[in-house]
Amino acid sequence: MTATNLKRKASILATLLSASLCFGAQSFANSTDLPDIGTTAGATLTIDQERHYGDAYMRILRASQPIVSDPVLSEYVSSLGYRLVANASDVKTPFTFFLIRDRNINAFAFFGGHVALHTGLFLHANTEGELASVVAHEIAHVTQRHLARRMEDQARKTPVTIAALAASILLTIAAPEAGIAAITATQAGSIQSAINYTRSNEKEADRVGMSTLIKTGYDPHAMPHFFGRLADQYRYASKPPPMLLTHPLPEDRITDTRARADAYPSKPVVPVLEFHMAKARIVARYVGINSDGALDWLKRKEKSAPAKIKAAYRYGKALVYLDTKKLDKAEALLVQLQKELPNNNFVLDALSDLNIAKKTPQKAQQLLEDALKTKPRNPTLEINLANVLIEQDKNKEAVRLLQRYTHSNPDDSNGWHLLSKAHANLGDSANEVAARGELYALSANWNRAIQSFTQAAQLSELGSLQQARFDARIDQLLQQRDQFMALQN
Template sequence: MFKQILTSIQILGSIALSSAIIYTAVWSAPIEAASNKLPDMGSSTSRTLSISQEQAIGDEYILGVRRYLPLIDDPLSIDYINHLGFRLVEQNPEAQDRRFYFFLIQDSTLNAFALPGGYIGTHTGLITAAENESELAAVMGHEIAHVTQRHLARRLELRNQLSFPTLASFIGAILIASQNPEAGVGMMATTQAGMQQALINHTRENEKEADRIGIQAMSRAGFDPGAVAAFFEKMQQSTRYLRKPPEFLMTHPVNQTRISDARARARNMPEPRNPDSLDFHLIKARLALSDERPNSKNYQENKKRLANKSLKSEVDQYFFALQSAINEDYKTAIDLLMQLYIGRQRNLIYLVSLAETYIQSGKPAKAIPFLESELKTTPTSYPLIMTYAKALIENEQPMAARAILLEHAYKKNAEPQIFKLLGKAQSMAGLVDEVHESQGQLLYSMGDLEGALAQFELALGQTSDDPYATTRIQAKIDQIQFILRERRYRK
């Protein structure tokens, strides 16, 4: 199901998005924008979106993405991809007035895509395939450029080139796919062929512009601009004999001219200052463990390498520490992680991984001092907040966990998982009334609006020491009811 729906998203334009109208119709309900109204499908008077309209479409669309796609919820991986993304955003002059949100999809294929409103998704397969951080930055800089250059708004002109019946049929197929994947995908097969070529033909100029803007931003950020051509060329060569190229190459057509242009631009740019990082390789190792099974052959081989002292690199030691934790050899995992942490005490990945292992081994109290010390320096760190709250919960301190989670849960772009953990802390503390709101927030952020509404209605008027709870809950109820009314109206 995930593969089918993800394919549907990519057909719609993936990077150079096909049309804001498609996104409006797919999820069928605008979130509050300046005008509370998104472009009408039947209107031909406006050919471009305002930034607020584009943002509203993206805010609605991400709910569907969260509901139907397998997103990574690991705080360290989320934190890394956001730090990398915003490092590039800072170097794109046209990005300063835009919102961005970076997320990871558990998928082995090589792909990344931009959605309306600055939502940028990256497949884990793209990260594990990249040899260095500059290659990953090359792709992300390109995606950011698609947002800042307003390629979505420009693509609205395409609707005059596609027949309305074809477009409506394709939209209907995606709606069906969300409820009945096989039926929806079958319907898509009958309508996508005619749209596909028009979409691809219409994106080549956008791709060139995104290449140019993206390579400038990554160079300013200190990455190696030569990674753009190198990565495209590597993918092209590695898939030359495959019947079907990677999805990234299907949505980003690459030819020798484009590679040569990227290489020529790179030659005229400064030498890279920070082309790679340890954190990239640690996160890459972490993501590579997603399919790890206990007592794997690779684990046994690494165990022998540790014994004969041939497990020398930090990344290999970190990888084996995580493998050891999976195999419940917590002593080995903690010893290795402690050694790595002592060597680089400000490395967040080592610290959080060490704390996670203490928690997994049933010793959360040992993790708490490490986390509290680092939180004094970086009090807004998402991985620290989540790991600290987990340690407090496992140490039977739910009220302390509740306090730190409430401090951060209602900030802009809060991750859905913070509400899941908050609900657990509230439940352990016996604050059942509060659990309904947290569950409502989680369900809403995951796209289950009916479930969220039911939870918010249960929460309304219940006991809470939060003076803003009632106002906040009622506002969410009003918002969801508005969206659901719009959906019924559009059916």
Template sequence: MTALALCTAAACAIAAPADPLKKIDGNRLPTLGDTARQVLSPVVERRLGEVIMRDVRRDAAYLDDAPITEYLNNLGNALVSSVPGARGETNADFSFFAMRDTNLNAFALPGGFIGAHTGLIVAAQTESELAGVMSHEIGHVSQRHIARMLGQQKQDVLLPLAAMILAALAAKSSSDAAMGVLMGGQGLAVQRQLNFSREAEREADRVGFQIMSAGGYDTTGMVGFFKRLQSASKLYDIPAHMAHLSSHPLTAERITDMQARIRELPKKPRVDNLDFQLVRARARVLQDESVNGRRDARTAFEAQLKEQHRHQQAGAQYGLAFLALRQGNLAEAQSWLDKARATVKPKEGVLSAESNAGDGATMFAGLALEIKLAPGQPQPVVQQAVQDADAARQRYPLSRALARQYGEALIAAGRYDEATRYLRDQTQLYREEPKLHDMLAKAYARQGKIALQHMALAESYVMAGALPAAVAQLELARKAGDVSFYDQAVIDAREREIKERQKAEKEQLKDF
């Protein structure tokens, strides 16, 4: 996974809980007392995660795809909300994201940042399998395994922040690379840490089981997925794409423990959300857009079309539509999208468990808008996209992806005044979305409002944690020919705030 996660070398270097065999009573997760808090405060832990995420977001493999990110956050936060105490004593604010990588991997970073590789999303055969892996990662965060590891490393003076960042990035492709980075200069502590890793993983297993069970998922999914990986690893001696196992060995004891827990739980048949199949298809296309990658994706979708389950068929049709869009074949993209919608449309007067299990409506609407807003579309189509996007965001008000697409449609249609009014309101309501500030900057640029453009970009950089770049944008805004007296005052005040934040972060992280 990553240097700090369920599936990394460093995860196998996690300090043990005070009582790893402690029984979880009722629906409440075990508490940790003051041990982790004494060595790493929740504030510092979150800041540490934010620092690492700055590098992760700049990595070419970071997948900034709104539908996939929205799905992962809906799935992850629903799991977190299913059990009291899942956020842990720090009340962690979880954030989920994807990395463009064929490795079967997922990982947790300090402060509640959890990532999943596209390879893992594609390989999961059911939503419960994906939920099982994500629940395990949530378990690591809620039990503060990362904080304990970092706190112990701080005592040994063996984990500089730079090494941790490098390991987090290296682990995305190879857990062995992550191990190499982390073990540099740390030999004295490795064996002591490895002695504790099994207990931490068993605790994360138990917490993950409780979370996914409370969330209504089939707990056999976790074991099924792990056993499938283990069988493959025996044939191939744990190849690189099995990073989940090479950095997070699944012992027979752990499998037996998980199977015993499954027998104690009532069976919970579950129909997967259609969104799961659509996200899998989207991830398959985006993880490798080379000529060979696209050919392999098409072959996989054509094989999936032959499946009996309608959700599988619709997922393949959606994938072919998205693949055609990425190749610029807009008519073909629309044709496949229409087929996907027709495949899952309930027959008149018929309501099935399948049709109630999440109809993929927001993802269908989003792809339809992507097609209408694609380069080469005539203006009447783009103007229609504005109306469609407005209707979609009002029909599905919880979808942040659709809300942003409405802003994109206004800009594409040349309705810049409407775009800036809408996006200003959005940035006030959703202050932690860098994309909104990027779009606002784009709209200001089209209007020729240079000072406001740079001010909006500065806010985007602040959201991304790139504080020096934010200060540079404010300086450009200060020098713009159209800057007003009011703008100057805002720029001065914002610059002071950013510099104070830089100073505070250095103080908080100086020991790491």
């Protein structure tokens, strides 16, 4: 992101959060029936308000950050996150897990149960347990309501200080350097108070996160192993990664997590194939190295890997061959992988791409339909099937599938993009621009979204049910835009 964009987003977040403090205080003053929140953060924000701000910030991120809309990786990260949430305590909000394409090591959580992971995190985690320890830590930040508690802590200070610090909270977790610059404009005493409060939050997130990690079945030592290795690697770095700016790792914190882990029996670390396949996919497609560099890394890893996970690196090589149009090499690897892993979504997704590239999409359709009998309504399989149907000019079938898909997965840009494409192929301009309008809304581009649905209504038959549906959506979008803009007033 450019410096100009960072300043613009910082300004948006400043007004967003300044308004949130006033709104939260007013709601608290007018409420006689406070929710049971399990923390001391109720005086600043309610759970519903947190969800509202989380949704707003997620839309800003979609517009400003390289969010990875990869169906297989999204499914993997979400599956891991939901397993951990199922074993977490004090869960009071739905969770959303997503990836940002960034080689820097970082993870952050914000209002409304949103947890972001940088793709670079996969490059430094050696096991799924290590990755899970970071996700569990971020889940704890949400369940313990640390952002709201930071706001409450600062609510004891002057309004000017509140506004300045609150404006930096969400910015610092996503863009630490820009956030630190924002904080330096505030009073020195408040800075130290915020840092101390953050450090106590980090220790609490470690403790609560480790409990979640253990309940989910992971080795408790995964957390101190990852933290210790990260601290050692960047101990003398002049520019530490973003994760260490927002999650400082002083020696006592590492010692605490190690002592806590030692209180539990160690569990054998069993290599998880899906974790290594996700890592291989990220190396092949999302770290910005050329094909030769990616192949070299994958080959070296395959040579030293345990037999159980060698398939992950063969899969990564197949992706590199596929992306560089070496289809015969890709096919040889993927056919063998399919025999070994017949219902693996990583492999099925790659086979779909292969068959599209080879102009044999009907083979991919059969594979995906067979897999959906075993895993009905699976989002990765459905979005691949929709793509394959469009490639075969079976647009009516694709539309039927995608209408159901977007209803179940309204925040997935892939569904709306393909739905717009299928409608365009059918010459249905009204529904094409309506689907495009949903994409604009996901990124808080409210005016373009409303314009799209206005155009869709004009293209519809006068007085038709379709026109009425588009008009109703315009009313919804106007309300959402007003709510979003009200955060800046």
